[in-house]
Amino acid sequence: MGKIIGIDLGTTNSCVAIVERSGGGKTETRVLPNSEGARTTPSVVALAKNGDRLVGQAARRQAVTNPRQTIAAAKRLMGRKFDDPQVRRSADRVAYEVVEAPNGDAWVRFGDRTVSPAEISAEVLIKMRETAEAVLGETVTEAVITVPAYFDDAQRQATKVAGAIAGLEVKRILNEPTAAALAYGLEKEGSERVVVYDLGGGTFDVTVLEITGGVFHVKSTSGDCDLGGEDFDERIVRKLAEEYEAANAVDLRKDPMALQRLRESAERAKHELSSSLETEVNLPFIGLGKGGEPIHLVRTMTRTELEQLTADLVERTLGPCRDALAQAHLAPADVQNVVLVGGMTRMPAVQRAVKTFFGKEPHRGVNPDEVVAIGAALQGAALGGGDEFEVLLLDVTPLSLGVETGGGVFTPLIPRNTTVPCEKSEIFTTSVDNQPFVPVHVLQGERPMAADNRSLGRFELTGIPPAPRGLPMIQVTFRIDENGVVSVDAKDLGTGRAQAIRIQPSSGLSKEEVEARVAEAEKNRKGDEDRRAQAELHNQAEALLHTTEQALEGYAQLVSEEELERAKQAAHRLRHALEAKGNGATIRVAYQELEAVNFALADALYGGLGGTSP
Numbered sequence: 365m366g367k368i369i370g371i372d373l374g375t376t377n378s379c380v381a382i383v384e385r386s387g388g389g390k391t392e393t394r395v396l397p398n399s400e401g402a403r404t405t406p407s408v409v410a411l412a413k414n415g416d417r418l419v420g421q422a423a424r425r426q427a428v429t430n431p432r433q434t435i436a437a438a439k440r441l442m443g444r445k446f447d448d449p450q451v452r453r454s455a456d457r458v459a460y461e462v463v464e465a466p467n468g469d470a471w472v473r474f475g476d477r478t479v480s481p482a483e484i485s486a487e488v489l490i491k492m493r494e495t496a497e498a499v500l501g502e503t504v505t506e507a508v509i510t511v512p513a514y515f516d517d518a519q520r521q522a523t524k525v526a527g528a529i530a531g532l533e534v535k536r537i538l539n540e541p542t543a544a545a546l547a548y549g550l551e552k553e554g555s556e557r558v559v560v561y562d563l564g565g566g567t568f569d570v571t572v573l574e575i576t577g578g579v580f581h582v583k584s585t586s587g588d589c590d591l592g593g594e595d596f597d598e599r600i601v602r603k604l605a606e607e608y609e610a611a612n613a614v615d616l617r618k619d620p621m622a623l624q625r626l627r628e629s630a631e632r633a634k635h636e637l638s639s640s641l642e643t644e645v646n647l648p649f650i651g652l653g654k655g656g657e658p659i660h661l662v663r664t665m666t667r668t669e670l671e672q673l674t675a676d677l678v679e680r681t682l683g684p685c686r687d688a689l690a691q692a693h694l695a696p697a698d699v700q701n702v703v704l705v706g707g708m709t710r711m712p713a714v715q716r717a718v719k720t721f722f723g724k725e726p727h728r729g730v731n732p733d734e735v736v737a738i739g740a741a742l743q744g745a746a747l748g749g750g751d752e753f754e755v756l757l758l759d760v761t762p763l764s765l766g767v768e769t770g771g772g773v774f775t776p777l778i779p780r781n782t783t784v785p786c787e788k789s790e791i792f793t794t795s796v797d798n799q800p801f802v803p804v805h806v807l808q809g810e811r812p813m814a815a816d817n818r819s820l821g822r823f824e825l826t827g828i829p830p831a832p833r834g835l836p837m838i839q840v841t842f843r844i845d846e847n848g849v850v851s852v853d854a855k856d857l858g859t860g861r862a863q864a865i866r867i868q869p870s871s872g873l874s875k876e877e878v879e880a881r882v883a884e885a886e887k888n889r890k891g892d893e894d895r896r897a898q899a900e901l902h903n904q905a906e907a908l909l910h911t912t913e914q915a916l917e918g919y920a921q922l923v924s925e926e927e928l929e930r931a932k933q934a935a936h937r938l939r940h941a942l943e944a945k946g947n948g949a950t951i952r953v954a955y956q957e958l959e960a961v962n963f964a965l966a967d968a969l970y971g972g973l974g975g976t977s978p
Contacts, residue, residue, distance in 0.1 A: 368506040368535055368748045369396075369496045370740025372543070373485060373523065375439040375566025375592060376707070377404040379737035380492040382500065383745035393547075393741055395734045398495045404733055405495070407565075409487045410434040411475045419491045428628070431459035431620040435472055437594060438484040440566045442526075443518035446470045450590045457598055459620040482526040489530035507532045508740040508747065512567040513539040514587035514762045516808050517820055517850050524847070535747050537847040540564075541571035542582060542759055543739030544705040548730055549575040556700045559688070561718055561726070562736075563681060564706035566592040570684045572692040572699070581758040584691035584781045586684035591677065593634070593708045599673040600630035604645065604661065612659050614651045622650050626661075633665050638710045642666045671713045678717050685721060691781050702726040707733055757846075758783050765842055765850060768805035768814035770795050777842045780810065784848060789841040791857075798830040802838050804854050804863075825854040825863045905942055905955050909935055912962060923965055931965060934958040 372379045381395045395403045400421050410423035411433040418426065427434040440454045446464035455462035461473040471478045489509070496504045509532075511523050520537050527534035541560035549558065555576040562569040569587035573580055601617075604626060609615045616622040629645050636643040647661040671678075689696065702718055704726045709715065718726045743757070761784050766776035769792070777788045794802060802825045809817025828836050837857040844850055853864035912935050916928065938954040 366502065366505060367496075367500060368508060368741075368744030369493070369504055370543070370737050370742070370744050371489065371492045371507050371509045372540070372734075372737035372740060373439065373489065373492075373509055373511070373526070374404075374407055374564055374736075375437050375594065376407060377565065377733065378407050378488050378492055379404045379734055380496050381734070381737040381741035382496060383741050384500075391745070393738050395737060396495050396499045398491070399498065405488070405491055406436075407439065407485075407488050408434060408436045409438070409484050415475075417487065419487050428621055428624045431624040433460065433475065434624075435460050435474065435484050437566055438472065438481040440590070440594075441470045441472070441481040442485065443516065443520075443522035444470045444481075453590070457594070459624060480522070480525075482522045483529060485523070485526040486529035489526055489532060493530060493532060505531065505533055506535050506744070506748075508536045508538050508744040509534055510538045510540045510543045510736050510740050512562075512564075512587060512589060513541050513569040513571050513585040514567070514589050515848075516763055516818055517765075517848065518818065519589075520848050524849075534847075536743055537849070538740055538743050538757075539569070539571065539582075539585070539759055539762075539848075540736045541569050541585065541705065542573070542580065542757060543736045543743065544703055544730070545571070545573050545575065545580055546739035546742045546757075547735045548703050548727070548739075549580070553577070557694070557698060559685070559699050559702045559722065560705055561681070561685070561702055561709065562587075562705040563708040563714060564592050565708070566590075566594055568592060568681055568684065568706075570681070570688045572688050572694065579756045579758070582760045582781075582783070583694075584688045585760055585762050586688040586691065587762070588680065588684060591680055593631075593706075595677055596634055596670075596674050596708065596711075597627060597630045599677070600633060600665070600670070601626050603673060604630065604663065607663070608651070608661055612651060612653065614653070614659065616651060616661075619651070625650060634670065634711075637665065637667045637670050638712065640667070667712070674713070678711075678713050681714070682717065682721055696722045699724075703730060703735075704728060705730070705732050705735055759846070759848075760784060761786070761844055761848060763808050763818075764810055765806070765808050765820075765844070767792075767840060768807060772814045774807055774809065774812060774814045774817050777840065778844065782844075784844045785846050787841060787843045789839050792838045792840055794828065794831070794833050794836050794838075797833050799833065799836075800828055800830075801826040802828065802836075802854065804840060804852065806850070806852050808850075820850060821852075823852075823854075823863055825856060825861065827859065827861045828856055829859065901948055901951055901955070902942065905938055905951055908955060908958055908962070909938060909942075912958060915962070915965070927961075927965060931958075931961045934961045 367382055370381045379395060381393055383391055383393050385391050397403050398405050405420040406424040408423040410418040410426060410430060412418055423434060441451060444451045445468050451470045463471050463473055463478050465471040471480050493504050509523055509527055511520055523537060524534050541562050544560050545558055558573050558575055560571045567589050568591040571585040572583045574583060605616045616626055625647055629647055633643050633645055642664055645663045645665055649658045650661050651659045653659050699722055702722050709732050715726060760781045761778060762780060764776040764780045765778040766774055769775045777790050778786060805822050806820040807814055807817040808820055811817050825838060839855045839857055841853050853862055855862040916931055934957050938958050941951045941954045
């Protein structure tokens with residue numbers, strides 16, 4: 365079995381980690397740097413003007429000039445319907461187009477195609493897989509992927525589809541706060557009640573756990589899938605845009621390129637105000653006046669102003685905190701430690717709010733950007749048979765699961781915060797005489813009426829023999845696996861006839877379409893590898909030319925005219941191949957020729973000295 369990597373698939377940034385054995389026989393958890401040397405990767409995917417797909421920092425760098433084909437925060441659309449009000453709010457904030465898929469899901473327009481958010485997320489997961497493969501030097505096929513604790517079944521299913529498209533077998537879908545608790549508490553002894561407060565780029569979760577030795581028992585979870593750092597950015601964007609429009613009669617939000625510049629400056633200002641009391645937003649030439657003259661945006665923003673703009677967002681996080689504690693039958697004083705997770709917890713106002721609410725200083729001993737990936741890697745090591753990381757995770761389902769009953773009422777079978785995996789059965793009956801079938805409508809949510817909750821699927825139990833209403837006994841059984849994925853069956857206890865449904869991925873893609881996307885991803889991967897190899901060859905060639913030119917300048921008097929001319933000609937041929945943008949074979953031949961000439965020059969310089977290796 366190969367290594368199982370841990371991936372934090374974030375709204376704003378993603379991260380990958382691995383558990384491996386060091387030279388001394390000890391095991392250690394390592395966050396893996398990507399090809400740019402960064403430990404986190406922007407969860408951004410773009411279609412460049414030349415048709416190349418860009419992922420991560422490369423995609424983010426060109427967002428200003430290509431905003432309509434740069435997809436960020438796709439996680440907020442995962443498993444969501446197009447008519448969801450929260451989807452509409454997210455769509456209004458971005459330059460790319462959010463469209464309705466044939467099954468009613470929210471998809472995005474990407475080039476001349478419409479693609480699901482799962483496909484966009486798969487590109488990020490491919491980048492994470494390739495990062496791990498480059499560092500480890502081996503093929504990676506298995507992963508633990510984290511999701512917000514408050515993700516419903518459809519969102520978890522969409523995450524599994526994204527993993528499949530990326531060529532990964534998803535061994536476990538792990539709740540982000542639970543992953544953070546793993547990283548925080550694995551080596552702690554004794555018993556401790558811990559709250560994980562996770563405020564990331566696009567979602568907020570709060571989870572109450574009891575950690576005893578290697579047992580992590582989630583007592584309750586709550587959260588808000590539409591509250592995160594992007595909402596804080598949006599407040600800054602709105603403030604700056606409204607001021608600019610009032611002063612110059614120009615609405616920057618109607619210009620996609622200007623809006624993207626504004627967003628990037630807002631995010632940068634937010635980051636800087638976490639460590640500074642004020643910062644300057646400086647955007648030259650961001651708009652044009654009525655006479656075509658350029659108008660700049662230069663403004664100082666203070667930390668106090670930011671905190672006033674976002675005070676209600678910080679306060680909004682405390683509602684789920686109260687709810688999670690109430691579900692666990694605890695008071696803030698009963699909690700021994702509060703672990704901060706997610707980049708937004710660096711904001712001083714957030715830290716003050718947490719301290720005031722729980723009455724204690726929050727724990728800052730973990731890196732909020734990396735701790736979730738580390739926890740996922742630890743879970744991967746445990747699933748892979750690592751004896752050093754034997755843990756027992758007792759997680760919970762974030763939302764109630766049940767069926768629709770007479771009058772459109774939602775009848776829960778499995779209440780929220782029930783420990784998973786779990787199974788629960790209940791007996792139902794017919795509502796009219798001689799009813800030949802029973803429809804089963806599976807729902808997830810907390811509202812009393814079925815229409816207000818999330819529909820997960822429908823099926824019918826047929827072949828019920830004629831009988832007075834209320835006499836047939838229909839047993840409906842819900843099962844939730846360790847990933848939080850749902851299956852339901854119904855059985856007529858009189859006849860033994862049964863029917864079942866496994867809730868299918870809500871990505872809008874059939875099994876065949878998912879397989880086609882997997883093949884397409886592999887095809888793109890080959891092209892990406894070729895482009896990467898070409899870029900590396902260019903870099904090596906440029907470096908060789910630079911060192912050759914320096915050597916010829918410094919040691920020309922030490923070699924013969926013939927050797928000098930041979931080196932100059934070889935360098936010229938390589939330079940010409942690069943400038944002509946020749947194919948890889950042409951550049952490689954010229955590179956090898958110049959390399960051989962350099963070796964000959966070195967031999968001429970040092971060959972007669974008879975040195976020995978140190």
